[in-house]
Amino acid sequence: MPTQTVALPLAKNDVRTARSNSPRYRAIDQLSGGDPAMLDLIERGKRLIDRGIPVLILGETGTGKEYLSRALHEYSERRQAAWVAVNCASIPESLAESELFGYCKGAFSGALPGGMKGRVQQADGGTLFLDEIGDMPFALQTRLLRVLSEREVIPLGAPHPVPVDVQLICATHQDLKTLIAEGRFREDLYYRIAGGVLRLPALRERADRRRLIMQMIADELGGQPDEHVIAPAALQRMLAYPWPGNLRQMHAVIRYSCAVMNDGRIEVRDLPEELMQFTAANLGHTGQAANVRPIVPQADAMAFPSRQSGDPLRDERTRVIDALVGSRWNISAASRQLGMCRASLYRKLRQLDIPHVRDQAMPAYAVA
Numbered sequence: 001m002p003t004q005t006v007a008l009p010l011a012k013n014d015v016r017t018a019r020s021n022s023p024r025y026r027a028i029d030q031l032s033g034g035d036p037a038m039l040d041l042i043e044r045g046k047r048l049i050d051r052g053i054p055v056l057i058l059g060e061t062g063t064g065k066e067y068l069s070r071a072l073h074e075y076s077e078r079r080q081a082a083w084v085a086v087n088c089a090s091i092p093e094s095l096a097e098s099e100l101f102g103y104c105k106g107a108f109s110g111a112l113p114g115g116m117k118g119r120v121q122q123a124d125g126g127t128l129f130l131d132e133i134g135d136m137p138f139a140l141q142t143r144l145l146r147v148l149s150e151r152e153v154i155p156l157g158a159p160h161p162v163p164v165d166v167q168l169i170c171a172t173h174q175d176l177k178t179l180i181a182e183g184r185f186r187e188d189l190y191y192r193i194a195g196g197v198l199r200l201p202a203l204r205e206r207a208d209r210r211r212l213i214m215q216m217i218a219d220e221l222g223g224q225p226d227e228h229v230i231a232p233a234a235l236q237r238m239l240a241y242p243w244p245g246n247l248r249q250m251h252a253v254i255r256y257s258c259a260v261m262n263d264g265r266i267e268v269r270d271l272p273e274e275l276m277q278f279t280a281a282n283l284g285h286t287g288q289a290a291n292v293r294p295i296v297p298q299a300d301a302m303a304f305p306s307r308q309s310g311d312p313l314r315d316e317r318t319r320v321i322d323a324l325v326g327s328r329w330n331i332s333a334a335s336r337q338l339g340m341c342r343a344s345l346y347r348k349l350r351q352l353d354i355p356h357v358r359d360q361a362m363p364a365y366a367v368a
């Protein structure tokens with residue numbers, strides 16, 4: 001199945017030129033681990049895709065917009081033809097027109113002798129994925145609008161238009177309505193590209209995080225999902241973490257953890273720094289608590305006096321809090337996990353300034 005990505009000479013940040021090294025795309029039905037909003041979105045996407053309706057995928061960075069675009073193409077009747085991705089944010093304005101629409105022999109000095117087919121024409125019969133559409137230069141928006149309404153392109157220097165038939169999928173993390181209000185995005189183009197809008201949920205809002213984590217670990221290690229490959233405290237931390245970088249960040253964390261773990265099991269110490277430093281108590285400060293289901297009454301993190309970095313007791317305190325949160329404050333289970341008796345754990349709580357949950361009006365910890 002042909003796949004093309006833009007590798008513009010001056011594009012410094014088109015990360016997708018690396019796709020050929022790690023193209024682990026998923027089929028459309030594998031994009032959800034059972035999250036109801038995702039299941040609904042997938043069903044709507046499947047119904048839309050072969051109707052000649054342009055699809056607009058919205059979502060925060062790293063929520064899987066490109067994966068969804070690719071999966072929709074693979075599901076569609078156009079799957080035998082090309083899926084051509086263009087990152088509108090990384091096209092230098094001076095090259096944009098020729099890259100997108102192509103040019104004829106001798107169109108300008110420095111042009112390839114035989115001319116060049118533009119990306120739109122390369123996607124003929126298949127799918128054109130315009131990523132970061134909100135960053136498309138205004139002048140180019142006007143040209144694109146014409147292509148979409150006339151269903152033809154005029155390569156630079158060409159005497160006649162060339163008909164094209166593409167399924168258009170656009171994506172952006174930006175609020176296009178705001179860009180329109182600011183005069184940075186054409187309203188008529190918006191209505192042309194937003195035939196069907198699919199809004200991907202942020203990872204912190206998804207109810208299928210546990211299954212996603214297990215599936216990503218299984219993919220990384222090869223094999224079936226298996227909860228034994230991750231310690232409960234490490235899993236709890238991943239479930240409670242707000243994932244500002246969404247699936248991209250989760251994937252990177254899992255790759256890292258699988259690379260550094262010992263004895264085939266991910267422990268808290270195998271998590272990268274941002275998760276090591278994260279304790280559920282941070283939720284009170286990040287404002288993410290609304291997306292996280294509390295296991296104990298919600299709380300003010302100040303209830304647990306925090307220790308500064310460099311404090312030798314800090315790591316131990318984090319480890320103890322994780323065990324307590326992971327066991328839902330079951331002291332016997334937490335002490336077993338920490339390898340100490342119940343009396344020692346109570347002593348530790350006093351030594352590390354961790355008030356027992358029952359002694360607080362509003363204890364601080366939450367898990368997903």
Ligand SMILES: Nc1ncnc2c1ncn2[C@@H]1O[C@H](COP(=O)(O)OP(=O)(O)OP(=O)(O)O)[C@@H](O)[C@H]1O
Pocket residue numbers: 026030031059060061062063064065066067068131173216247248249251252
């Ligand atoms: N369903 C999935 N399963 C596993 N990993 C995924 C999935 N979706 C996305 N990823 C991971 O997240 C990364 C980002 O995905 P993708 O490029 O589709 O997101 P995006 O929303 O288009 O990002 P951006 O807004 O930055 O362009 C992928 O490279 C992959 O590592």
